[in-house]
Amino acid sequence: VDINQTLDQLEADYGIALSLAVYNHTTGKLFLHKGDQWAYEASIVKVPISLTLLRLAAFEERELTDDEKALVEASITYSDNNATIESYRRFGSDDGQSEASAESLNKTYELLGVTETRSTGTWGDNQTWAEDQVRIMRAIVDTVEWVNATDAQFLLEKMVPLDWSQ
Secondary structure: HHHHHHHHHHHHHHHOOOOEEEEEEOOOEEEEOOOOOOOOOHHHHHHHHHHHHHHHHHHHOOOHHHHHHHHHHHHHHHHHHHHHHHHHHHHOOOOOOHHHHHHHHHHHHHHOOOOOOOOOOOOOEEOOHHHHHHHHHHHHHHHHOOHHHHHHHHHHOOOOOOOOOO
């Protein structure tokens, strides 16, 4: 069975566009199906926003504060937009939609090796590629040197759904 043909058929049958990236940690291989198609980040941007908080805490040679942990948990576990706005605001300006916030998020993207996804001053309405999302997730699972390992584990644990319908 050719997985690409099967996915193409699903697209045709349901009138949808699929972009898929799967990374095999055992073999180190990456599978892409139309990995160069653009899609909106929407709520998946909450992960790199949280990673930016982790990066900044590590830069200050500290772990996340209890308040920052609460924001990450609300943003990731419950998809809380207000917590995400507050997180984004913390590395930018008070309005939560600033160039400073975008620059800080884009610095995280650069450190992750993300090549196509960039913030333009807001969060959630920027476009991304599936392959960029794999790079982001690998940074959490495989850890990166610029994030505290304890904080990275905390973030990973918060990404487990409370309800499998999520």
